[in-house]
Amino acid sequence: MKVGIFYSFNTGKTRSVGERILKEFGSSAESIDIEDVGVSKFFEYDLIIIGASTWYDGKLPDYWDDILPDLENADFKNTNVAIFGLGNQQAYPDYFGDSIFALAEVLEPLGAKLLGFTSTDGYTFNASKSVRDGKFMGLLIDEESQPELTKERISNWVKQLKKSL
Numbered sequence: 001m002k003v004g005i006f007y008s009f010n011t012g013k014t015r016s017v018g019e020r021i022l023k024e025f026g027s028s029a030e031s032i033d034i035e036d037v038g039v040s041k042f043f044e045y046d047l048i049i050i051g052a053s054t055w056y057d058g059k060l061p062d063y064w065d066d067i068l069p070d071l072e073n074a075d076f077k078n079t080n081v082a083i084f085g086l087g088n089q090q091a092y093p094d095y096f097g098d099s100i101f102a103l104a105e106v107l108e109p110l111g112a113k114l115l116g117f118t119s120t121d122g123y124t125f126n127a128s129k130s131v132r133d134g135k136f137m138g139l140l141i142d143e144e145s146q147p148e149l150t151k152e153r154i155s156n157w158v159k160q161l162k163k164s165l
């Protein structure tokens with residue numbers, strides 16, 4: 001199983017989380033700077049992991065303005081995609097981790113099969129678009145309010161993804 005972990009190498013916390021996911025997967029995985037590759041790169045992998053933090057009340061960070069138009073022209077049918085998002089539940093409780101949703105709403109209509117939904121237990125927030133049927137549509141990491149939980153959350157998620165393939 002070939003795993004590609006896509007995130008911006010220019011970001012602070014997203015990059016750090018991406019690197020930790022990479023480490024947890026081991027040798028079957030590689031990380032790719034999403035700002036640096038064309039869309040065809042995604043389709044080299046059995047599992048595509050994409051990560052982004054949440055900015056500006058539920059939006060993706062600015063560098064995504066250059067990436068989204070390319071994604072929107074791609075065909076993700078028959079691909080397995082898992083999303084990780086970052087957010088801050090204390091500072092942004094009404095838009096907590098909406099970046100997962102922002103990516104899902106682009107990728108799902110293109111045919112991507114989303115994997116790696118996780119429980120909302122242990123988080124405190126008012127609203128998040130990233131919740132569907134009571135679960136986050138990916139892994140939500142909060143490095144500001146709950147950094148002590150990140151290690152276990154990543155480890156559990158990678159185990160779950162390995163099982164689901």
Ligand SMILES: Cc1cc2nc3c(=O)[nH]c(=O)nc-3n(C[C@H](O)[C@H](O)[C@H](O)COP(=O)(O)O)c2cc1C
Nearest residue numbers: 011013014053054055056057058087088092096097
């Ligand atoms: C300008 C700004 C806006 C933010 N907006 C949100 C938000 O709407 N929802 C949320 O959950 N977190 C929000 N955050 C928190 C970030 O997602 C969080 O700090 C994340 O760890 C940043 O990761 P990065 O350094 O990779 O961008 C915001 C942070 C900043 C600086």
